[in-house]
Amino acid sequence: MKIACFSFTEEGKALGDKIVCLSNKEQSKYIVQHFTNSQIEGGLRNLLGNAWEEYDGLIFISATGIAVRMITPYIKDKTLDPAVVVVDDLGRFSISLISGHLGGANELAQWVAYKIQGTPVITTASDNRGIESIDIFAKKNYYYMEDMESIKEITAMMIKGKTIGFYSEMDSVINYNNLLIIEDLENINIEVDGIIIVTSSKIDNLHIPYTILRPKNINIGIGCRKDVEGERIIEAVKETLNINKFSEKSIKNIGTVEVKKNEAGILDTAQYFNSPLKIFTIEEIKSVEDKFNKSQFVKDTIGVYSVSEPCAFLLGGEMVSKKSKYNGITISITKEKGNG
Incomplete structure (x- = not known):
């Protein structure tokens, strides 16, 4: 993944150079390119528009407020936006800011924190409860997510500990403690509050909340x-x-x-x-x-x-x-x- 790292202070420049050096020393999934505010004519704001489209993720070595103000004009949708991570210029915290799941910001924040010996800060509810999120599960298995709103609804149920049914044509099963495997969609257990369906078949409306993931099969x-x-x-x-x-x-x-x-x-x-x-x-x-x-x-x-x-x-x-x-x-x- 191509990552752009932005820094604004001398301390930030040293930290950004360190992240680049550490990524180059291993066969990392991240290829980091570092840009400082002083080296770009007119400042990094002039570079951000192109970087937003060209890079898979952005690391801001700055105050969170600076990052938020700079990226706000470009934010579209979590299925499209790159991962954004903010690191303070002393390297104490690595914060997943946006696109934590689909964009990979949570994973990127953890990687940066490990490399600079800082503390990762992850605020997504499912991660903090040890729940495998539906979007991460789909991304890992190359499933197409048919409807993001229904994913949000089922995810909210999982966060509350509700009983979730799981029906799949494939082998992988999402990691969730209160999961009930469904063998037949015609006979769904009435105790199920919602259901995750992994299928290539078209589904008629069910009588309970559901979300559909499409496998490539x-x-x-x-x-x-x-x-x-x-x-x-x-x-x-x-x-x-x-x-x-x-x-x-x-x-x-x-x-x-x-x-x-x-x-x-x-x-x-x-x-x-x-x-x-x-x-x-x-x-x-x-x-x-x-x-x-x-x-x-x-x-x-x-x-x-x-x-x-x-x-x-x-x-x-x-x-x-x-x-x-x-x-x-x-x-x-x-x-x-x-x-x-």
């Missing part, structure tokens, strides 16, 4: 005729997902055959869903194509009998939607289980 195989527009392929993927009641936020990979690797429509589709595009060779597809229905037309055109089903199969998981046809487009879906 859906793979999409795509075949298409030449020069099919990206908009049409995207709509075909969405339609197939809707029919099977899957969320597009759970797409892990998209796959196709090497003959189609430069097909603009498929490239546009992978970009739209922000998904890696995996390309399979003719030989790889031939090794599994006997498992699926065959098309002589496709064989005569590109050298294999089928594209979408073998590609989805090779991406991994269980076939949950065989070849769906959309006027020159074929879509197949597999779903992976566990491990997350």
Whole structure:
């Protein structure tokens, strides 16, 4: 993670240089760059706008008030803002200021405190109670958080010690003492005050508060005729997902055959869903194509009998939607289980 360190006094400069030196001595996850107020024309305020966008975190070696006044114009949302940590110029305290969980400020504050032998100051309620926060749990497992407001509601319940249900298609379980594992969403225990749901499936409204985390466990195989527009392929993927009641936020990979690797429509589709595009060779597809229905037309055109089903199969998981046809487009879906 790229970290910008700002200092304003001689003592702060010495401390900032020390943090940079300590980060360079180890294979740290943090790459720290130090800027002093005197070296920037017009002061560090002129640098802050670009730093806010370019760095994963900011360390202010200053009074908390200075940091707050400087960053206030740039604060947008905790899912977008960088981590911000404030350290007094004597190195006594390392304070997590904003983006403690998702931005990583809590972890950064603890790292700085350890390095300079100071005291970390963490004020987020869940951390102080030894609760694994939902957003940290989601970030750790690469889950998409569908609704931040519902996360806040369930987190507030956890802080109060309420009984929380947990339903998941994956293996990882959040660390919370008063947790009840739910095996079936149709039969939720009435003693549960809220529920955390980890699923790629669309969920109808439940009768209790809930939040949904989307695991990356859906793979999409795509075949298409030449020069099919990206908009049409995207709509075909969405339609197939809707029919099977899957969320597009759970797409892990998209796959196709090497003959189609430069097909603009498929490239546009992978970009739209922000998904890696995996390309399979003719030989790889031939090794599994006997498992699926065959098309002589496709064989005569590109050298294999089928594209979408073998590609989805090779991406991994269980076939949950065989070849769906959309006027020159074929879509197949597999779903992976566990491990997350």
